[in-house]
Amino acid sequence: MVEPPIVDGLDFIVMRGSMADALSLQIRSATAAPRRASSASRRYNRRWRNTRAVYLSANAACVLCGAPATDVDHVTPHGMDHDLFWDTNNWQSLCHSCHSKKTQSERGLTAPDQTPPEAA
């Protein structure tokens, strides 16, 4: 039974061999990654929730169909790009139905009745 070493600064651990790799991965997934992800994502989610609520109250109608907006959509998919994500010029209010259609078309499941706005 091999106990994994408890070491700070896991990014600097250098080990050799598949057992070492397995241990290193185990340590990373058990400690470093979740701790980093959870605190960051909590902050991120709170900021996003607050910011989108303000945006939706100021932009209450779906820009595509005029229904009450429930979602803030990124006009250009942000692809986890921080600046693109938080750029309010890249935001638009959509209802859930229109947002779902847009998301599907961005994934390649094109909705036949939708044409991109720049294709006029």
Ligand SMILES: [Zn+2]
């Ligand atoms: Zn809509």
